[in-house]
Amino acid sequence: MSDRDIAVHVAGLKNGFGEQVVHDGLDLDVKRGEIIGVVGGSGTGKSVLMRSIIGLQTPQAGEVEVFGIPMIGREDTEAKSVRRRWGVLFQGGALFSTLTVAENVEVPLREYYPRLGEKLLDEIASYKIVMSGLAAEAGPKYPSELSGGMRKRAGLARALALDPELLFLDEPTAGLDPIGAAAFDELIKSLQQTLGLTVFLITHDLDTLYAICDRVAVLADRKVIAVGTIEELLALDHPWIQEYFNGPRGRLAADSADRLREGELDEAQADKARQQQAAAEATAGGA
Numbered sequence: 001m002s003d004r005d006i007a008v009h010v011a012g013l014k015n016g017f018g019e020q021v022v023h024d025g026l027d028l029d030v031k032r033g034e035i036i037g038v039v040g041g042s043g044t045g046k047s048v049l050m051r052s053i054i055g056l057q058t059p060q061a062g063e064v065e066v067f068g069i070p071m072i073g074r075e076d077t078e079a080k081s082v083r084r085r086w087g088v089l090f091q092g093g094a095l096f097s098t099l100t101v102a103e104n105v106e107v108p109l110r111e112y113y114p115r116l117g118e119k120l121l122d123e124i125a126s127y128k129i130v131m132s133g134l135a136a137e138a139g140p141k142y143p144s145e146l147s148g149g150m151r152k153r154a155g156l157a158r159a160l161a162l163d164p165e166l167l168f169l170d171e172p173t174a175g176l177d178p179i180g181a182a183a184f185d186e187l188i189k190s191l192q193q194t195l196g197l198t199v200f201l202i203t204h205d206l207d208t209l210y211a212i213c214d215r216v217a218v219l220a221d222r223k224v225i226a227v228g229t230i231e232e233l234l235a236l237d238h239p240w241i242q243e244y245f246n247g248p249r250g251r252l253a254a255d256s257a258d259r260l261r262e263g264e265l266d267e268a269q270a271d272k273a274r275q276q277q278a279a280a281e282a283t284a285g286g287a
């Protein structure tokens with residue numbers, strides 16, 4: 001595979017806090033255009049890995065390249081132009097509570113394009129808000145006026161503000177009910193397909209892994225111990241992987257993914273439930 005096929009290259013990553021070693025010799029390549037799910041037990045360093053890639057955490061050692069450009073510790077123009085090519089949805093949305101949804105979406109636009117006029121900023125923000133599955137009327141609302149699902153979508157709208165090629169999502173479906181989570185998964189999949197996005201997705205949600213991830217990377221023992229399709233991972237003899245995918249929750253997620261594929265689940269009914277959920281979310285936020 002050539003460098004041009006790799007969106008993110010991590011090699012020999014080392015991170016730690018005091019005595020605690022979080023990563024030691026961690027390697028991972030994210031291919032362009034894929035949705036890669038990142039899983040691992042609590043505290044295995046999934047968020048620290050994401051923070052190392054996006055420059056919020058300086059690793060003790062190792063390489064991080066994004067689109068072929070070395071990124072660690074860099075603040076120069078080249079690194080800034082790479083940063084503009086990604087968007088991040090943090091756990092919980094991380095919206096500014098004193099700004100409206102539209103103003104939140106405008107934050108990265110103002111930072112990177114300080115000359116954009118107010119009217120254009122508003123138009124771009126509305127477009128991103130609708131693209132994220134919110135009603136345009138959500139724009140003037142404050143985060144506290146939104147449901148959890150709507151806040152995630154508002155965070156996604158902000159992550160999409162700069163037309164990213166690469167999207168980082170930290171547990172995007174955590175705290176959503178199953179129907180809301182499935183709708184969010186579908187949105188991510190359709191954005192990947194329509195915009196050609198590469199998606200780095202940290203999740204504990206097995207349904208998400210089965211529904212939308214092209215490959216899954218497993219963090220354990222301070223490294224990525226395996227990366228591949230779920231089928232490829234299942235062929236491995238690692239106890240955590242077997243327990244995770246073949247435990248009761250894993251089997252349930254696999255069964256429902258199979259049934260969906262075989263058309264046994266009534267898709268129309270599922271669609272209707274999703275629409276009702278979206279309507280309920282919109283009502284909850286008054287949008």
Ligand SMILES: Nc1ncnc2c1ncn2[C@@H]1O[C@H](COP(=O)(O)OP(=O)(O)OP(=O)(O)O)[C@@H](O)[C@H]1O
Nearest residue numbers: 017020022040041042043044045046047048049204
């Ligand atoms: N800023 C920090 N200072 C000290 N320790 C930290 C810091 N950030 C993370 N850690 C520690 O690093 C380890 C990995 O944290 P991280 O948040 O990456 O785990 P995770 O795999 O994302 O977990 P979870 O699935 O529970 O979100 C944890 O033990 C955490 O306490």
